[in-house]
Amino acid sequence: MSTCGTSSRVLVVTGAASGLGREIAVQALEQHWTVALLDRDARAVTATAHELGALAVAADVTSPTELGTAFAIVAERLGALDGLVNSAGLTRPGPSSTLPETDWRTVVDVDLNGTFYACQAAFPYFAPDAAIVNLASIAAARGLPERSAYSAAKAGVVGLTRSLATEWAPRGLRVNAVGPSWVDTPLIRRMVQEGAIDLKEMTDRVPLGRLGTPRDVAEAVLFLLDRTRAGYITGQTLFVDGGFTFAG
Numbered sequence: 669m670s671t672c673g674t675s676s677r678v679l680v681v682t683g684a685a686s687g688l689g690r691e692i693a694v695q696a697l698e699q700h701w702t703v704a705l706l707d708r709d710a711r712a713v714t715a716t717a718h719e720l721g722a723l724a725v726a727a728d729v730t731s732p733t734e735l736g737t738a739f740a741i742v743a744e745r746l747g748a749l750d751g752l753v754n755s756a757g758l759t760r761p762g763p764s765s766t767l768p769e770t771d772w773r774t775v776v777d778v779d780l781n782g783t784f785y786a787c788q789a790a791f792p793y794f795a796p797d798a799a800i801v802n803l804a805s806i807a808a809a810r811g812l813p814e815r816s817a818y819s820a821a822k823a824g825v826v827g828l829t830r831s832l833a834t835e836w837a838p839r840g841l842r843v844n845a846v847g848p849s850w851v852d853t854p855l856i857r858r859m860v861q862e863g864a865i866d867l868k869e870m871t872d873r874v875p876l877g878r879l880g881t882p883r884d885v886a887e888a889v890l891f892l893l894d895r896t897r898a899g900y901i902t903g904q905t906l907f908v909d910g911g912f913t914f915a916g
């Protein structure tokens with residue numbers, strides 16, 4: 669992979685060792701970005717980066733200290749950042765009346781706080797015209813039972829996206845989000861195994877009649893990162909959901 673002196677645009681993807689983050693990195697590389705993969709799973713992110721030809725940085729997005737070190741390393745190795753995608757995330761479904769406090773805190777800490785901490789840690793290194801894309805969810809817009817922590821965190825990501833978009837626009841930064849419905853990734857496969865979702869029931873509720881693919885989501889993310897095609901779009905959440913969010 670190229671390091672210093674690269675002429676291609678530089679992108680950091682969090683949660684890039686798996687699922688959507690990994691696919692976003694794959695497509696970004698196909699579109700000639702230089703990519704740094706950030707994940708708390710050091711072994712997986714190193715292996716993925718080796719396979720794809722990207723830089724690996726191990727960091728937990730709930731730790732501003734680890735993120736500070738990680739973004740400094742990326743900037744030193746690759747130069748100024750042109751893009752940041754916040755895909756690190758998890759969920760802990762369960763009845764809200766008995767949801768353990770640790771589950772609530774974990775989901776909010778990773779999905780919402782981690783997104784903010786990563787934006788903050790990246791801020792000093794952004795090039796003019798850079799863009800951030802945050803992973804929200806249909807859970808930010810629709811009421812889903814037994815998803816209280818996740819829904820609250822993802823609605824928070826939508827609000828955070830709007831606030832940063834207005835605050836950082838004078839600096840030339842655009843900040844958007846994508847809100848996927850159910851996409852076939854390890855996260856969803858774990859939930860199916862645990863009985864937390866029924867794939868057929870979910871698919872039947874999607875007007876376009878199928879689950880999303882990681883590529884569906886990655887295409888939308890790469891569009892929003894592109895300063896030529898999406899240069900006047902900021903503060904938006906683009907639902908990539910087969911029509912689920914606004915179905916009757």
Ligand SMILES: NC(=O)c1ccc[n+]([C@@H]2O[C@H](COP(=O)([O-])OP(=O)(O)OC[C@H]3O[C@@H](n4cnc5c(N)ncnc54)[C@H](O)[C@@H]3O)[C@@H](O)[C@H]2O)c1
Pocket residue numbers: 682683684685686687688689706707708709727728729730754755756757758778779782803804805806847848849850851852853854855856
């Ligand atoms: N898959 C879906 O159907 C779906 C739908 C809507 C939104 N999303 C969102 O998309 C994002 C990616 O989901 P996915 O399906 O790819 O999940 P995934 O489980 O396949 O991948 C998530 C990655 O995030 C990493 N991660 C988790 N906690 C972290 C932390 N504290 N610090 C750094 N890395 C961490 C994991 O190690 C993993 O590599 C999440 O924010 C998720 O909420 C997914």
